[in-house]
Amino acid sequence: MASATASGSGSKGNFNMVLFYVFLIGFVLVSLFPLLWVFKMSIVTRSDLFQSPVTTLVAPPIADSYNTIFANPDFRRALLNSTIIAGITTIICLFFGAIAAYAIARLRFRLKSVVMTTILAISFFPAVAIIAPLFLLFSKVGLINTYWSVIITDVVFALPLTIWILVSFFKELPKDLEEAARVDGATTIQAFRKVIVPLAAPGVFTTAILTFIFAWNEFLFAATFLFDASTQPVTVAIPNFATVYTVDYGAQAAASVVVTIPLVILVLIFQRRIVSGLTAGAVKG
Amino acid sequence: MTTAPREKKRGGWLKEEFGNPERRTAYYMVLPALLIIMIVAVYPVLNSIWLSLHAATITATGEFVGFENYVEMFGNDDFISGLKNTVIFTVVSVFFEFIIGLGIALAINRAFRGRGLVRAAVLVPWAFPTVISAAMWRLMFQDQIGVINYVANGIGLISEPILSDATLLLIGSILVDVWKTTPFMALLLLAGLQTIPGEVYEAARVDGANVLQRFFLITMPLLKSTILVAVLFRTMDSYRVFDLFWVMSNRQLESLSTFVYQGVRISQLQFAQGNAAAVFIFVTAFLLALFFIYGLGMQTSTED
Known part of the structure; x- marks a missing residue:
């Protein structure tokens, strides 16, 4: 039915198609405009940046702004910190998430709806409500200013997403294979490890991307628990650049672009998977 | 569901x-x-509730004061403006995200060339860290070099710099949020639309239902559960807005969350009041979720 709607006949159909594509192009441009504009800001000279009226055409691009920020050891450190925090969070989340999701998707037990409700409740949980007690707790056990303070909290808030998506992926896998494994004498754990995990690899991979993006973008916990540039991720470091590079807007723009590029690449390559993961839990089909 | x-x-x-x-x-x-x-x-959370009932400081729990912190909090202008901004921000941005998102979902619910490109473009704003998009938009709203400030000034839309006016900052924040999360809304709604079988529409057309009737009598009822999930997620998310206000207004614009953060982390003199506000956010967010789930009949069960 879809192809029938798209290919109208006659001039009215053609006109509708043109309108449709104009709408699409407008939509894509609005979505991408800030990234393109800030990118443009990052590759012009400072005098061009302040020119009025605002110039739209780019003179030969220059890399000064990028040189400035990459020369800053704090920026390089922040990129590394973000990678470490998001990477470890993803691994821990996938480990606990996959185990829990398998039980929820495949095994029967009575408290399942209680468990699911608890997990769902966390995804609506206002994180700001617990920063004070956690700050006190982490101070007591010496976790302030360490990666772990942020990794632990990120894991808790990313787990609902991880579990939710994995449950829907696990449910789609054919049940016969596990049953065959059971008949052959495999335990629940063996069936999970030897049959489900390899089959679910694409779903697990999608979940990993989404969890990574979530942890990479986290700001509140990092801003609360990390005081020192040695552990701060990019989300905390970059807003600070507004005071470090007061009027060097080009450097601020360049920093924003650098941080976004890994995400844009992930999105471009895996857009189909990301969409299926994002919509998996929310839509029953 | 257990069958026993x-x-x-x-x-x-x-x-x-x-x-x-x-x-x-x-x-x-x-x-x-x-x-x-x-x-x-x-x-x-339990600890927050406990702290909010005491004259707590960052170093000691202090003596029990009952609801005194809450009374002081409601008398605090910063808290009231945070509450007001949060409510306005949540209602207005979720409203526009839903309307625009539904429009986009309906428009692209068909096969066309370049579908992958559109999907990728849609995901880019969603994938941005909120603080980075706030920083980017701040640069564009900036009064010396900001393109939006320049254009809005040029066509007479604004008379003062966006970043120094509280109302314009709130409007700007809503704009950024709509830009950033409408795509997410559209994707969820599109996925919901795609589960509605085409035959249903065919049958309605044969029976003589017009476009509006088909929309209100088929699309909306069948899309209801998806709409509720999408709107609930967005509402809960907007309600705890922090990053966007904090970075885009450079700490000028108050929300409930920034009030808590100010109190317990920046000026730790208001530690007890900050905790009271934290409990306030928690309780109101909880009630909001209950309203969606029970009041509007949203289904949260994952059983099939």
Whole structure:
């Protein structure tokens, strides 16, 4: 039915198609405009940046702004910190998430709806409500200013997403294979490890991307628990650049672009998977 | 859903659950995740409530003061403006995200060339860290070099710099939020639309239903559960807005969350009031979620 709607006949159909594509192009441009504009800001000279009226055409691009920020050891450190925090969070989340999701998707037990409700409740949980007690707790056990303070909290808030998506992926896998494994004498754990995990690899991979993006973008916990540039991720470091590079807007723009590029690449390559993961839990089909 | 009939005796089912090896394994498998959640989320909330009832400081719990912190909090202008901004921000941005998102979803619910490109473009704003998009938009709103400030000034839309006016900052924040999360809304709604079988529309057309009738009598009812999920997620998310206000207004624009953060982290003199506000956010967010789930009849069950 879809192809029938798209290919109208006659001039009215053609006109509708043109309108449709104009709408699409407008939509894509609005979505991408800030990234393109800030990118443009990052590759012009400072005098061009302040020119009025605002110039739209780019003179030969220059890399000064990028040189400035990459020369800053704090920026390089922040990129590394973000990678470490998001990477470890993803691994821990996938480990606990996959185990829990398998039980929820495949095994029967009575408290399942209680468990699911608890997990769902966390995804609506206002994180700001617990920063004070956690700050006190982490101070007591010496976790302030360490990666772990942020990794632990990120894991808790990313787990609902991880579990939710994995449950829907696990449910789609054919049940016969596990049953065959059971008949052959495999335990629940063996069936999970030897049959489900390899089959679910694409779903697990999608979940990993989404969890990574979530942890990479986290700001509140990092801003609360990390005081020192040695552990701060990019989300905390970059807003600070507004005071470090007061009027060097080009450097601020360049920093924003650098941080976004890994995400844009992930999105471009895996857009189909990301969409299926994002919509998996929310839509029953 | 468990198919076994409900037990009469209370202790009976516990024994049965843990006597069955498969069920026992299931509990062991969900336990680690639940434990982390309990320790890191549930215990601190209880602690927040406890602290909010005391003259607490960052170093000591202090003496019990009952609801004094809450009374002071409601008398605090910063809190009131935070509450007002949060409510306006949530209602207005979710409203526009839903309307525009639904429009986009309806428009692209068909096969066309370049679908992948559109999907990728849609995901780019969503994938941005909120603080980075706030920083980017701040640069564009900036009064010396900001393109939006320049254009808005040029066509007479604004008379003063965007970043120095509280109302314009709030409007700007809503704009950024709509830009950033409408795509997400559109994707969820599109996925919901795609589960509606085409035959339903065919049948309605044969019966002589016009476009509006088809929309209100078929699309909306069948899309209801998706709409509720999408709107609930967005509402809860907007309600706890922090990053966007904090970075884009450079700490000028107050929301409930920034009030808490100010109180407990920046100026720790308002530690007790900050905790009271934290509990306030928690309780109101909880009520909001309950309203969606029970008041509007949203289904949260994942059972099939």
